[in-house]
Structure formats: structure tokens, C-alpha cells
Amino acid sequence: xxxxxxxxxxxxxxxxxxxxxxxxxxxxxxxxxxxxxxxxxxxxxxxxxxxxxxxxxxxxxxxxxxxxxxxxxxxxxxxxxxxxxxxxxxxxxxxxxxxxxxxxxxxxxx
Numbered sequence: 001x002x003x004x005x006x007x008x009x010x011x012x013x014x015x016x017x018x019x020x021x022x023x024x025x026x027x028x029x030x031x032x033x034x035x036x037x038x039x040x041x042x043x044x045x046x047x048x049x050x051x052x053x054x055x056x057x058x059x060x061x062x063x064x065x066x067x068x069x070x071x072x073x074x075x076x077x078x079x080x081x082x083x084x085x086x087x088x089x090x091x092x093x094x095x096x097x098x099x100x101x102x103x104x105x106x107x108x109x110x
Contacts, residue, residue, distance in 0.1 A: 001061065001099060006044055006051035010060075014040045014051060017060050021086040029084075039065075043083075051084075054100050061091040064100045 006014065018036045022028045029036050043049045043065050054062035065084030069076060087096045 001054050001056045001096065003052055003054050003100060006053050006063075008044055010051070010053060011040060011044060013060050014044075014053075014063060017063055017086070017088070018084075020088065024086070039084075049083075052100055054087075054096050056091065060088070062087040062096040062100050 015036055018029055018040060022030050022036065029039065032039070034042070040051075043051060046067075048069065049065070049067040052064045052066070053060055063084065063086060064082055067081045067083060069079060070081040085097060085100065087094075
């Protein structure tokens, strides 16, 4: 599996992925403020946030949305706030979320 940061070109793939796992969140992502499109496009557009994408044979199998230097309450250097994490249903049980987690610190510069 390859782990990389999200790119603007990943917008459609990330939206499709979030729609796939939408109802596994309470409330569903689509019912939250702004919905899925705004969540993904906003995250990709900001300098201090992004997604880590896990790919296997070119298929998006997991993703982590994060905000750098933030702990969920305030700005904190060298921390990242994880706002989203999910693994494709067909790829669960393969430690993909665990592989994405250590990559968060490395890729976000924390």
C-alpha cells in the first residue's frame, strides 16, 4: 500500500469514498454542515489541512483527514487533529487504519 497526501485531483475520488462510508458515521457525513463536497473541497483547499490517502493498486482503500498544528480546541505546534478516518469496507482487517496513523505525524510535519 502506498500512502500519500491528497491532491486537488483527488476531489472526486475522495467524495466517492466518503459517500461509500457515509452511513457508518453518526450523524452521516452527508447530513453534517456543508455535506461531503464542502468537507472534502475545503480540506483540500486549506494550507493547514489535507488528507492522507492509502492506495492499493491505484484504488483508494483508506483516508485520514487532518488539520496540522491543531488539537481540536486550539492551535498547538507539532500536533494534528484527525477529523476523518475510514477504510474501504472490502479492505478492512488488514491494518490499513494503523498504517495510515503513523503516517499522519510523518506526513504532516508533526
